Amino acid sequence: MAKPQTIDGIAAQRLPADQYAENFADAHPPLDGHEALVEADRCYFCYDAPCVTACPTSIDIPKFIRQISTGNLNGSAKTIFDQNILGGMCARVCPTETLCEQACVREAAEGKPVKIGLLQRHATDGAMRDNRQFYERAAPTGKKIAVVGGGPAGLACAHRLAMYGHDVVVLESQPKAGGLNEYGIAAYKTTDDFAQAEIDYVTAIGGIEIRHQQALGATVTLDGLCEDYDAVFLGIGLGGVNRLGLAGEDAPGIADATRYIAALRQADDLASLPVGRRVLVIGGGMTAIDIAAQTKLLGAEEVTIAYRRGREDMNASALEQQQAANKGVVIRHWVQPKTIKTDADGVSAVTLEYTENRDGRLVSTGDEITLQVDQLFRAIGQQLDDNLGDDEALASLTMEKGRIRINGTGQTSLSGVWAGGDCATGGDDLTVTAVAEGRDAAEAMHTALA
Numbered sequence: 001m002a003k004p005q006t007i008d009g010i011a012a013q014r015l016p017a018d019q020y021a022e023n024f025a026d027a028h029p030p031l032d033g034h035e036a037l038v039e040a041d042r043c044y045f046c047y048d049a050p051c052v053t054a055c056p057t058s059i060d061i062p063k064f065i066r067q068i069s070t071g072n073l074n075g076s077a078k079t080i081f082d083q084n085i086l087g088g089m090c091a092r093v094c095p096t097e098t099l100c101e102q103a104c105v106r107e108a109a110e111g112k113p114v115k116i117g118l119l120q121r122h123a124t125d126g127a128m129r130d131n132r133q134f135y136e137r138a139a140p141t142g143k144k145i146a147v148v149g150g151g152p153a154g155l156a157c158a159h160r161l162a163m164y165g166h167d168v169v170v171l172e173s174q175p176k177a178g179g180l181n182e183y184g185i186a187a188y189k190t191t192d193d194f195a196q197a198e199i200d201y202v203t204a205i206g207g208i209e210i211r212h213q214q215a216l217g218a219t220v221t222l223d224g225l226c227e228d229y230d231a232v233f234l235g236i237g238l239g240g241v242n243r244l245g246l247a248g249e250d251a252p253g254i255a256d257a258t259r260y261i262a263a264l265r266q267a268d269d270l271a272s273l274p275v276g277r278r279v280l281v282i283g284g285g286m287t288a289i290d291i292a293a294q295t296k297l298l299g300a301e302e303v304t305i306a307y308r309r310g311r312e313d314m315n316a317s318a319l320e321q322q323q324a325a326n327k328g329v330v331i332r333h334w335v336q337p338k339t340i341k342t343d344a345d346g347v348s349a350v351t352l353e354y355t356e357n358r359d360g361r362l363v364s365t366g367d368e369i370t371l372q373v374d375q376l377f378r379a380i381g382q383q384l385d386d387n388l389g390d391d392e393a394l395a396s397l398t399m400e401k402g403r404i405r406i407n408g409t410g411q412t413s414l415s416g417v418w419a420g421g422d423c424a425t426g427g428d429d430l431t432v433t434a435v436a437e438g439r440d441a442a443e444a445m446h447t448a449l450a
Contacts, residue, residue, distance in 0.1 A: 005277070005301050009345060009374050010253060012274045014299025020270040023297035027188040028092070028118065036122045040069040043114050044105055051116060054103035056427065056436045057084040061100060065119055077127035078134045080120055085159045085439070086152055088128055088198050089181050090432045091121035093189050095286075097319040099432070128201050137206055138165035143449050146171060146229040148216050151179020152431045153421030154235035155202050156438035157445075162207035164446045169229070170208060173215035179237055179421075181431065183262040186290040187270075188297070217385075222393035226416060231445050234404060234412070234419040235438060238429075239385030244282060244337055244378060252346030257281065257291035257379035264294060276375025279303045280350055282337055283379030285315035285429075291377050292329045303329045304371060308336035308355050308362060338368065340376070347376050384423060393417075400425045410441030418445055 004014040015023070031039060045062040052061050059080055067076035080087040096102075096117040104113035127134075143166045147154045150172035158168045176182050178195040203210065214220050216236055225232045241256040243249060253276065267273055275298040281288050284307035296303045305324070307314055310333050314321060321331060334355050341349040354367040383402050398405040398413035403425045410418040420426075420437030427433040 005299050008277050010274045010276045013271045014275060015271070017271055020298075024188045024191070024270060026191045027186075028121075030125060031115070031118050031122050036068055036119060039115050039119055040065050042106060043069075046105055050103040050105065051100040051114075054099045055083075056099070056430065056433045057090075057439070058436075059083045059087070059120075061116055064123060065114070065116070068119060068123060073123055073126045074132055074134075076123035077132065080124055081127075081134060083439075084432065084435050085156055085202055086181075086198060086431070086435050087120055088124040088201075089152070089190065089195065090435065091117050091124060092194070093181075093185055094430070094432050095317050095320070098317045128197065131201070131204070133204055135163050135205055137162060140167070140207075141165040141449070143167065143230045144169065144228075145231045145233065145445065145449075146225045147233045147235060148220070148222075148225070149173075149179060149235035149237060149421070149423075150177030150199075150210060151235055151237055151421060151434065152181060153434040153438035153441075154179070154233065155199065156435040157233045157235065157418075157420065157442045158208050158438075159202050159205060160439050160442035161445065162205050164442075166207065166446070166449070168208045170210045171214035171216070171220055171225075172210055172212050173218075173236075175212055177210050177212070179235075183265055184258060184287070185265075185431075186261070186294055187265055188294075216394070217391055221391045222414075222417070223391055226393055226414075230416075230449060232417045233410075233438070233441055233445065234417065234423060235421045235434070236385070236423045238382035238422045240383040241378060242381045242383060244340075244380070246337060246340050248340035248342050248347070249376075249378075251340065251342040253374055254340070254347050254376045255378070257283070257287050257377040258382065260377060261287070261291055261294070264298075270298065273298055275300050276373070277301050278371070278373050279375045279377070280371060280373045281305045281377045281379055283307065283377075283381075284309065284313070285379065285381070286320065288377075288379035289316045289320045289324050289329075291379055293324045293327050295375070295377075296324075296327050296329055300375075305329060305331045306335045306337065306350075306352055307331065307333050309357070310334060335369070336364075341370075345374075347373055349373055350376060382422070406437075408440075409444035410437055411444060416448075 043065045064076040064079040101113035107113035147170045181195040279295045279300045281292045335352040338353040339351040351370045354365045404419045418441040421434035
């Protein structure tokens with residue numbers, strides 16, 4: 001009798017029941033008190049610290065680490081939250097290896113940076129566990145603001161506006177708020193329902209109402225919001241997914257990586273999730289890494305990432321690539337999909353063609369390789385949802401490269417409307433960048449409404 005892991009096709013329960021909990025345990029367990037003190041003592045507390053410059057939210061990193069070293073854990077958490085109210089999630093999911101820790105002086109000197117992310121988690125987890133609230137609402141301003149999207153940008157914007165005394169209504173299209181923090185990040189990076197715990201912590205300031213299943217273009221329009229509210233913030237993310245453009249990609253067994261990750265994050269029983277024996281992921285960003293690693297942890301026997309350029313060109317960091325490889329994921333660089341073969345059950349094989357950079361252009365070499373595949377995931381980027389409805393105000397927004405064009409404060413081309421996060425121009429598609437844009441837009445909105 002074949003072992004569950006070697007059964008062809010897409011199947012659930014490929015692993016022993018107890019293996020799932022082990023596979024999806026916290027990827028980076030927190031530091032205990034002693035470990036945090038030892039690590040904090042490694043910091044040089046640099047003047048004009050390069051780690052601060054590298055942080056999109058400009059957290060005073062030397063200050064919060066010094067506060068940990070002196071036993072002032074609550075003060076450390078406040079220093080973080082002053083700049084990044086979602087500092088707990090960012091401590092878990094930020095690519096610190098390419099941001100603050102890469103800029104750390106100890107990284108340059110020793111190749112071993114201060115563990116800034118884990119220290120940030122240590123401080124913020126302590127404050128959240130004790131429900132230490134550091135901010136009180138200002139006197140009510142009488143202004144009412146709509147925040148469309150309850151992801152990192154929207155939540156950061158809502159908290160800062162509420163702090164200034166404005167009333168905020170968050171319009172969220174999904175049954176739960178959180179955006180990618182709830183639906184799009186690998187489960188082993190944010191365990192114990194942390195995304196929802198963080199939302200509870202953020203909204204505890206008061207003045208924030210979250211209305212679920214309110215989708216722009218379906219249940220609400222930008223035209224209507226502009227009439228009913230004093231200002232609007234758009235943090236709608238990127239709901240559309242790029243396609244491969246190949247014949248057969250609508251066959252059974254082929255899906256968007258984001259959809260599968262969302263289903264995985266909401267699953268009560270990971271063993272019930274069907275996964276292929278031989279999985280192929282097309283893409284080179286964090287979504288590709290996350291789906292590949294997680295399908296491997298669900299029991300897929302072979303998981304391959306195919307990326308059309310080299311390792312150094314991948315949006316996923318070298319560390320994330322290595323961590324996926326450590327889980328058994330094979331990453332093939334310089335290959336791209338050419339044809340999809342299907343049978344009665346769905347996708348059965350994919351032919352990849354080898355590529356090379358020739359005079360600055362990506363071209364095919366003419367060589368090919370065919371992989372047996374029973375599950376294929378698209379992870380080649382996202383775009384604005386094209387099902388936003390007939391909305392004159394939304395249609396009037398100036399776009400740039402498929403995103404809403406904003407200035408340095410998040411202002412769109414439409415008066416009274418700001419935007420931030422993945423749906424807008426201006427930064428990397430990172431949780432921490434979205435938080436910074438939501439926070440800064442809130443500051444600009446507050447000034448405009450004064």
